[in-house]
Amino acid sequence: MLRRAALRSPRQLCTTRRVRLTRAGELVLARARRALDELDGAKADLARLAGELRGRVRIGSIQATGPFRLAAALAEFHRRYPEVELSLRSGRLRQLLDDLDADQIDLAIGPLADTLADRVRAQPLFTDELVLLTIPDNPLAGREELALGAVRDEPFACLPAESGLRRLLDRACASAGFSPRVCYETNILPQLRELVSYGLGVALVARSVAEAPGRSVSVHRVLPTPIDRPVGLLRPKDRPLGPAAQRCHTFLTAWATRPTEPP
Incomplete structure (x- = not known):
């Protein structure tokens, strides 16, 4: 890069010779x-411009956002707009929607469903595949793909009954002709993986959760049709966003299109 000192006229330099450009x-x-x-x-x-963008952005999110790299996105937004105060809370979709309605959060990241249209505006961000987890010494562990019916007699670990994941599990198992026997409930997604790793049952979780670091588990695509869960950025339908929240909405939407970087 050019330096200003290097652009002084030669007449200003100490020399015994007269130099002219x-x-x-x-x-x-x-x-x-x-x-x-x-x-x-x-x-x-x-x-x-950076100094003029001030305010706060309150974000709510489901736990499984691995493909989106939410923490990295928030860090980059904070780097660009250091005067904007960010906050993040975690919750299930129903709670996030209630928080949006009550003006307790500005934006939410959650699963997309047809029923959302009456309450929020939704912008797709990413799709997370749901996969089946078994312990590695399970007789079925060597299969890359597995039908839910193959584990119908196994105990399941899942989120509580009011969660979206539990509803997905119930519907998928009903299509396979059985009702899952959920013996282990937790509000913490990584704990589902941990319960399976100790041989306490099987679980249906997002691939980003299944492939997280931890004790060994076997990951299976679900037969006959993979279960994909689209996730999007939700905003109030009848309440305008403030300048900071609008800028964050635009930034997160663009972030979803960035190539995935190695960790």
């Missing part, structure tokens, strides 16, 4: 000085 040199020097002035002006404009 050619006409061409003077033109180049003038253009370089103008370029640096423009760069300084652009930096000042960006600094002012």
